[in-house]
Amino acid sequence: MSALTVTGFKAGYDPDLPIVKGVSFAVDTGEAIAVLGPNGAGKSTLIKAIAGQVACLGGRVMLGGDDITGLRSHDLARRGLGFVPQTDNIFTGLTIRENLQIASELVAKPQRASRIEQMFEMFPDLKSRPSELAGALSGGQRQMLAAARALLTDPPVLMLDEPSAGLSPKLVAQVFETLRRIHASGVTLILVEQNVRAALSLASRALVLVDGELAHEGPTDDLHDGDRLGRLFLGRRAGATAG
């Protein structure tokens, strides 16, 4: 069964100028997919709109069997759609524990404290200083806290917008190792990423978005060939010939 099904989805900031122009895809339960494409292709807008952060201008989104089209972000979070924005994805003026406590409000009361402790076990870097302001964390640690916050509610589907953005190669490897563990625990992952190599190492399937449209969809094995990916990024659909 599909964990998330997106049909004819349009999104953007101006109803007359949609950035995402009728995209359809489905993600199976437990699958990890990468959403790739050149700058300005509409990748981030796509998952922001699914997450209720950008206006949905048409189409339909199903989470499992529920129609979640156009729902607001807090409703989506309550229904189990996790989202980690690219930047400003933690509250820097709150402590690490308070960041997790806010997210824990979506969990049944008796389990809140234990879920927070589980996140501290999963991300030991955060455990040593729970009362420190989140603003004091390094870039990689911030991504860890953002991931911990999203995972705390045990969402069936987790979407991440460029988790490697602005991180050093060492931290990128660390973040993707964490994502691999998260995926191994059964969470369905949708990953928007500019770091193609890292994304392909994690995902089993990829969507390539060009100019707001789906230019390619298939196993990531097909995309390890740099030339093929380059052609797709330049806007030539799979199978099309130059001319």
Next chain:
Amino acid sequence: MNPQAIIDGLIAGSTIGLGAIGLTLTYSILRFANFTHGDFLAWGAYLTLTVSGFLGGLLAGLGAGAPLAPFSFGWGLPVALPAGVAVTILLTLGLDRVLFGQLRQRGADAIIIVMASFGASMALRSLLEFIYSSEPQYFTRELQIAQKIGLGMRATPDQLLTIAMTALLVVLLHIVVTRTPTGRAMRAVSENPSLAGVYGVDVDHVIRVTWIIGAGLACVAGVMSGLLVQIRPYMGFDLLLPLFAAAILGGIGSIPGAMIGGLIIGLAEAFTVQLIGAEWRAAVAFVVLVLVLLVRPAGLFGRAA
């Protein structure tokens, strides 16, 4: 220098601080300078006065209308205060529903919402004048003699009560904001409303809570001001500049900051009256506001943008 200025400043600062807390909360969470806040103070005082007058008549009929020693007011006022708070809250929620909420939904710029609040402020004030007239009114006409409280200072029991009530409310509110899920959600929305939604926080609910707290404190501040001085339709408008000065001095979004800012403004006013002259009192808040904006725009406890 007469130490009486200290207690005078603390008394005035209590009202200013309490009003500034509501202002700083709405400013940090709703992201606009709410000019109607001063009028909520006045409406709170008038609404409480109305209920208090009604209850006072009933209690007098039952032989329980005498002042509650050592204070100047009877049972009517403390019983009416929760009702006044409740109606002030309904007024603010109603105004948010018909005006500010509509503008938010349409994605209006902050300046549009500020101008709307300015217009609503004038309308609310005129409505008060229309309903109650511009004649000053009083919660009580009992005379109180200021008593010695040590260190060469004097204060009436009513004045000491307002200081104690302010301290209690500030401590309670500080606990709510720092220790409860609602408070954490408020701080989260204040920092990043979009991210708060991603965390599962219902931003509209937080906005309602903010109005409720702001209106409740405004009503109490209005009643305190009315009890110690008098009730006039312009009482809130006249306090607006000190309220903004206190909120900005303390740092937008900081509850202790707004309270300390209020006390500093109150003390500065009292010392100005004593050292320079009463005619300069109104200028104090303006001078403080300009100095803070020039020297330290983030205020004493605010975070730099």
